[in-house]
Amino acid sequence: MSQVYKRELVFIVTGVVALVMMLDYFFGKNIPGLSGSGGIAGQLQTWALIIQLMAIGLGAINLIQVHYRQISRKTDMAIYSIIFMVFFAFLLLLGLYKLFTGVELYPYTWVFANVYTSLGTTLYAITGFFVFSAAYRAFRARNVDAAILLIGGCFVLLANAPIGEVLWSGFPLIGNWFNNVGQIPGMRAFTVVGALGLLAYGFRALIGKEKGFYSEAS
Amino acid sequence: MGVWIVLDTKFVALLLLIASFALFYAYMKLAQGGMKIKVRTFPAVAAIPEAIGRAAEMGKPVYYSTGLGQLTLNNQLNGPQTLAGISILGYTTRLCAKSGVKITYFTPIADSLPLVEETMRNAYLAEGKPEEFDPTTAINFQNEQSPYLTASLGWIQREKPASSILLGGFYYESVCIAEAGNIIGAMQIGGTANTHQLPFLVATCDYTLIMEELYAASAEISGNPDVLGSLKGEDLLKFLVLALLGIGFLLALIGNTSLIGLLRL
Amino acid sequence: MIANVAAYPSDPLVILGIWVALFLMLAIYSYPLYKENPVYRFAEHIFVATALAIGIIVNLTSLRNSAWTPLVGGNYLLIIPIILGFCMYFLLIPKQRWVSRYPIAILVGSSLGLGIASNPLPSIITQVISTITAPKAGTAVWAWFPGSPTGDWFSFVFVAVGLICSMTYFLLTYEHTGPVKPVTIAGRYFIMLALGAYFGNTVLFRFSMLAERGQYILRVLGLVPY
Structure with missing residues (x-):
């Protein structure tokens, strides 16, 4: 009995929240006090957002612990962990100053533009390198699956690239057919079976049969 | 107070939802009652013990991640995928604890940390090694997608994990992390229900869980008959959709649109 | 004359900024072009620290706007999620870790509830309707042959048959043997075609982003107008 609040009650809370969300989706407009920003469903969404925002502290504690460990054990990575700690503390102080005074100091703006934003774009573009090597890897495999992948990929690629039409006028025609028709059966199958999988998984999770959510292993 | 039920396509969706839950429940009960359920083997799931065994032989760690997951469990498309990934993380961590293999889980999802830590802690506890x-x-958090990718890439080349397991709601990081694993020769198991990342995981991983297989994998791992019963229910739903497709297709060929009208209400 | 091209910056701090950005970019790209190295490691740690500090400030700002200000303004109900948010931190107290399950319950309940409810309509019913809707609904196939846009009918049959085969491939409780086998093999081919087409679409887009970074290098070096 004393353990009820550690497991069963958690599932009841989860189930009630899930039920409210489902009712909101299907009958939202027709049940007073359920939908809209002031309704129960809207309130729960706001609650979830607040919890989500507050969780970042847990992540920060984890990351600081990871780097503190490196420093205290004087590992090869300790110097980089010191760089992390110093830079993090410096920027956090600048940010807190902005938060409490409303004044954004230039170093904060400078780091935001030249480090944070710039590295974000850089990392997004790094996929260019990896997509090419992944494509090479996929196309190198010598079996029927890889051959079909290759045919679909090449025709679509050459339909999108200006050089495709220059090489052969049929590339855009066939490539566009792959894009508009050829890929639809597979993509639709993904969508349908993904949804069915989610329904079954959600059902198992809500009734406490999934290990990933405070269930049997707990 | 207005009318609660409006007969439209949404109502058909509600009926489908109720029918699905009834089917899952019925088959779970039937399985509990002794009905034998045989689930098709997922090569990706069967490969997990092999991946951990490889790491034990090589004395190298295992990399595990559930992907960006839109940075929160509170996301209708990615939250369930992250949860499914964490389910399999529990099983993987247990295998690692048993064989004395180090596992490091990378995530940018701060609000999943209590769940992850408890899952991993329980896995060690179950093996008697708390x-x-x-x-x-064991857990490495980075705030946001790009820092999580940067840290993952760096860690992979520094620690050279024997195996890399990527199961969850992935975005553009999938191809980068998987390729980084390929460069160091790691055995790779991937899986996602995000269609836009599937081509990359299929191309770069040794084994892949495609769409619903990600959700079903934890059920297969559990081996519990009642949990497997829900998979049978899922297959029956698939037959229902296949029947709708087949009948609708034949009706369309003769110019009959009554099934479409029924589905649209 | 080149119009709408910004002049190369003259402010020393701005110039320093674009060179620092260039250095960090090359540090990151040293990974795929060479391998992990001390310069990459430096950029990695700087980036992780920056993102964490900025993330905390952004979240605190959002919390002030969405929780604190409405709370002191009279919306006292918001004390509940704030308390639940703090409950997460019970993870750090060994005997009380279970408390952190409650905020998770709200998050999981919300995502599962919405996910389960909102999926059947667009992901199942709409897909079925789209698949069984003929090129000209209400007209039989023989009324269209010959001299009709047979391409549309071919596409219709291709999609419907392809979807049926692809879905059969995903059956979970049947091994891919016996009479099901050829259907699942065909399904796998349809799936591979979809993956290939998606791959082809993405490669060019990713490369164009990388090319944009290349242009940035040229702009900073002054080789092309800034």
């Missing part, structure tokens, strides 16, 4: 669990080496 003292070996250290969250500062």
Whole structure:
């Protein structure tokens, strides 16, 4: 009995929240006090957002612990962990100053533009390198699956690239057919079976049969 | 107070939802009652023990991640995928604890940390080695997608994990992390229900869980008959959709649109 | 004359900024072009620290706007999620870790509830309707042959048959043997075609982003107008 609040009650809370969300989706407009920003469903969404925002502290504690460990054990990575700690503390102080005074100091703006934003774009573009090597890897495999992948990929690629039409006028025609028709059966199958999988998984999770959510292993 | 039920396509969706839950429940009960359920083997799931065994032989760690997941469990498309990934993380961590293999889980999802830590801690506990669990080496958080990718890439080449397991709601990081694993020769198991990342995981991983297989994998791992019963229910739903497709297709060929009208209400 | 091209910056701090950005970019790209190295490691740690500090400030700002200000303004109900948010931190107290399950319950309940409810309509019913809707609904196939846009009918049959085969491939409780086998093999081919087409679409887009970074290098070096 004393353990009820550690497991069963958690599932009841989860189930009630899930039920409210489902009712909101299907009958939202027709049940007073359920939908809209002031309704129960809207309130729960706001609650979830607040919890989500507050969780970042847990992540920060984890990351600081990871780097503190490196420093205290004087590992090869300790110097980089010191760089992390110093830079993090410096920027956090600048940010807190902005938060409490409303004044954004230039170093904060400078780091935001030249480090944070710039590295974000850089990392997004790094996929260019990896997509090419992944494509090479996929196309190198010598079996029927890889051959079909290759045919679909090449025709679509050459339909999108200006050089495709220059090489052969049929590339855009066939490539566009792959894009508009050829890929639809597979993509639709993904969508349908993904949804069915989610329904079954959600059902198992809500009734406490999934290990990933405070269930049997707990 | 207005009318609660409006007969439209949404109502058909509600009926489908109720029918699905009834089917899952019925088959779970039938399985509990002794009905034998045989689930098709997922090569990706069967490969997990092999991946951990490889790491044990090589004395190398295992990399595990559930992907960006839109940075929160509270996301209708990615939250369930992250949860499914964490389910399999529990199983993987247990295998690692058993064989004395170090596992490091990378995530940018701060609000999943309590769930992850408890899942991993329980796995060590189940193997009778709770003292070996250290969250500062087992869990590695980075705020946001690109820093998570940068840290993952760096760690992979520094630690050279024997195996890399990517199961969850992935975005553009999938191809980068998987390729980084390929460069160091790691055995790779991937899986996602995000269609836009599937081509990359299929191309770069040795084994892949495609769409619903990600959700079904934890059920297969559990081996519990009642949990497997829900998979049978899922297959029956698939037959229902296949029947709708087949009948609708034949009707369309003769110019009959009554099934479409029924589905649209 | 080149119009709408910004002049190369003259402010020393701005110039320093674009060179620092260039250095960090090359540090990151040293990974795929060479391998992990001390310069990459430096950029990695700087980036992780920056993102964490900025993330905390952004979240605190959002919390002030969405929780604190409405709370002191009279919306006292918001004390509940704030308390639940703090409950997460019970993870750090060994005997009380279970408390952190409650905020998770709200998050999981919300995502599962919405996910389960909102999926059947667009992901199942709409897909079925789209698949069984003929090129000209209400007209039989023989009324269209010959001289009709047979391409549309071919596409219709291709999609419907392809979807049926692809879905059969995903059956979970049947092994891919016996009479099901050829259907699942065909399904796998349809799936591979979809993956290939998606791959082809993405490669060019990713490369164009990388090319944009290349242009940035040229702009900073002054080789092309800034």
